[in-house]
Amino acid sequence: MSSIQNGVDFNEDAIDTKVPKDFAYLASKGKLEVAKEKFGLDSPILTADSVVTTGGGTLLRKLKIWKMQGGYWSFKVEQRLQ
Secondary structure: OOOOOOOOOOOHHHOOOOOHHHHHHHHHHHHHHHHHHHHOOOOOOOOOOOOEEOOOOOEEEEEEEEEEEOOEEEEEEEEEOO
């Protein structure tokens, strides 16, 4: 069985949750709904999402700049849900 990777246009900014696992679930579910409309159900569809959190569990969004400094990754966060 072959597979095709194809993105869908889903607005993750519309998701209103601060809980990382809920965000990943709702993003995956939203992508699935858009994919069903775009491709139909003649073939299996797999959707997924990932999240980045701080050690304290804060969900970080829209990571734009990553760079290595002194052996550690640092980044600039455009928006943070608290």
